[in-house]
Amino acid sequence: MSFWMVQLISVVGVAAVIALTWAVGWGKRARIASLEAASARFHADFPAAEIKGGVVGKDGRAALLELGEEFGLVTVLGDELVTRKLRANELALKRGEDGLVLELPDPTLARAQLALDDDMLAHWETRLGPYS
Amino acid sequence: MTEAAPAFPDITQLAVPFFIATMLIEIVIGRFTGRAKYETRDTAVSLAMGLGSVIAGGLLAFVFAGVFFWLWRYRLFSLGFSWWVIALCFVLDDLRYYIFHRISHRVRWGWASHVNHHTSQHFNLSTALRQTWSDIFTGLFLLRAPLVLLGFHPAVIALCGGINLVYQYWIHTELIGKLPRWFEWVMNTPSHHRVHHATNPKYLDANFAGTFIVWDKMFGSFVPEDPAEPCRYGIVKNLGTFNVWTVAFHEWWGILKDIARRDISWRDRVAYMFSVPGWSHDGSRLTADMLKAEHVRLHPEKAGTKGLPR
Numbered sequence: 523m524s525f526w527m528v529q530l531i532s533v534v535g536v537a538a539v540i541a542l543t544w545a546v547g548w549g550k551r552a553r554i555a556s557l558e559a560a561s562a563r564f565h566a567d568f569p570a571a572e573i574k575g576g577v578v579g580k581d582g583r584a585a586l587l588e589l590g591e592e593f594g595l596v597t598v599l600g601d602e603l604v605t606r607k608l609r610a611n612e613l614a615l616k617r618g619e620d621g622l623v624l625e626l627p628d629p630t631l632a633r634a635q636l637a638l639d640d641d642m643l644a645h646w647e648t649r650l651g652p653y654s
Numbered sequence: 655m656t657e658a659a660p661a662f663p664d665i666t667q668l669a670v671p672f673f674i675a676t677m678l679i680e681i682v683i684g685r686f687t688g689r690a691k692y693e694t695r696d697t698a699v700s701l702a703m704g705l706g707s708v709i710a711g712g713l714l715a716f717v718f719a720g721v722f723f724w725l726w727r728y729r730l731f732s733l734g735f736s737w738w739v740i741a742l743c744f745v746l747d748d749l750r751y752y753i754f755h756r757i758s759h760r761v762r763w764g765w766a767s768h769v770n771h772h773t774s775q776h777f778n779l780s781t782a783l784r785q786t787w788s789d790i791f792t793g794l795f796l797l798r799a800p801l802v803l804l805g806f807h808p809a810v811i812a813l814c815g816g817i818n819l820v821y822q823y824w825i826h827t828e829l830i831g832k833l834p835r836w837f838e839w840v841m842n843t844p845s846h847h848r849v850h851h852a853t854n855p856k857y858l859d860a861n862f863a864g865t866f867i868v869w870d871k872m873f874g875s876f877v878p879e880d881p882a883e884p885c886r887y888g889i890v891k892n893l894g895t896f897n898v899w900t901v902a903f904h905e906w907w908g909i910l911k912d913i914a915r916r917d918i919s920w921r922d923r924v925a926y927m928f929s930v931p932g933w934s935h936d937g938s939r940l941t942a943d944m945l946k947a948e949h950v951r952l953h954p955e956k957a958g959t960k961g962l963p964r
Contacts, residue, residue: 528667535674536701539780540694542678546685549694566886569952597894600693602775604894630904631894 552601553582560585560596560603567605568594577646579621580637586646593649595624597634606631610650617653622646659809660735665816673823677779680829690778690829695896697780702898703770704783714790722798722808731805743806744814744865747798751818751864754797756875759859759942765931766905767792773901775888777851782826787902821865822847832879842867845879852885855949856961858942877961890932890945905931 543549554560561573564587571594576587587594595606606626614625621638638646647653684690733739758764767788774781789795801811825847833843842863850861860877863870870876879885893901912918912926912934922935932941940948943963950957950964958964 525667528670531671531674532705535670536705539674539677539681539701540698542681543692543694543697546681548681548685548692567890567892570948599775599892599894600695600896601691602693602696602888602892604892606891606894629895629900629907630891634894 548601550601551583552598552603554578554585554596554598554603555582557585557587561587563603564594564596564605568607571607577636577638577642579635580639581620584634584636586636588649595626595631595634597631604631613650615647615650615653622650624650659807662809662813665813665820669820669823673779673783676824680779680827683829684778687829690827691776692778692780693776696774696776697778699896699898699901700774700780700784703787703901704785706787706898706902707783707785710787710790717790718795719808721796722802722811725799725802726808729803729805733805733807733810735807735810739806740810740813743801743810744817746801746806747811747814748818748863748865749869750797750801752862752869752873754794755862755864756873757794758792759862760930761928762905762909762931762933763927764792764794766909767794769889769905769931770901772851772889773893775886775892777826777828777848777885777887779823779826781851781887782823784901788906791906818864826851838867840866840868846870846876848885848887849877849879851887853888853890854883854886855942855946856880856883856956856959857885858890858945858961860961880960890940890942 557576557578560576560578564571564573571587571589573594574588574590576585576594578585583598585594585596587596589607592607592609595608597604606628608626612627616623616625618635618637620635621643622636624634624636626632626634636646680690681692684692733743754764755768758768767786770786771781771784774784798811798815802808822842825842825844827844828848830844832838832845833841837843838845842861842865846861846863846867849857852858857877860875861867861870862875867876893904895901909927913923918926918935925933925935930941930943932939932944946962950962956962
């Protein structure tokens, strides 16, 4: 098999694999259904964490968990969730169109957005603020 | 004069159609049975990492070739190209792979290169192709030097490495459960390798084998898959991005940031590069051993079970 034939098969094949995953419905994002779901996922990564409350963004793409001095972040990545344990002074807080934007000093999870109702927005502004 | 190396086939190149066909089959079977799962962007990242690895390997092949053909001049024997030489080389190279792989998990310098193979929270055939772009920087390719000095021709070593790589492809799947007991005892299998990719504390730093699982059994790193504890895949601190550059280089960046700190000693800087992943000068991060100890603290009934300390 010639070098160029292998390259052609690679490119067409890779495109076919990616297209098929999308075609069968595996391109959909996960959605955090509830605070319990966010807490369960956080506990899987931080089993000793004491979760005292929290909020799930209205669009289900992120959740903030109250841990005491620290707080927990759960965000959607594709069809999976990613967690971080953070301190308020570790991040830059910004006001987004529909809630909060958290900028983290972490290139592997640099930004999280939380769509929040006004009362929740006020609570977490106080908890995480001030805005940068 | 020694005999010229025969023109061995490029095994990984020949395997490309097999890789593509089996991924397509796994997706279709997974969709209908629910026993395998892909995610579109995750798959794209894995395949991009695979293509990038081929490109990086091709661009830097002259380094490997230069080093190994220079060493070849100082070999003890000329073992030739017979089938038993290739078979012996394969076994010894698989032991070399075990050592390389164990170092890649237990030394942050190696982990910085190898971590990207573990960054997917999925475990499917595409995960096998999520390969490093930066292994040459670790210097760990020099672990093959003893084979060259012993008299295995670099072409034989490359052939064995290619066969080993292709063998490891098919074990990245959830579709295959347990295989016959004799096979599971000797060979690396999907069951053993699921454990290796899992982040459950008891499964951390286990099953480093390439082809033969016996190395893990000999050196005490074997942990069997436990049906009561389903594997959770990925890394302890999963990535929150599909950016391939971040996937490829995030741990190198982390090392750079750590050693650039002004409030640590030179000893700490060396430890940030060469200690176990998760080591920190102030104990603010967790190593695999610390995660296992923490798990046992929370579940004392599991102390001393396979993969966990007493």
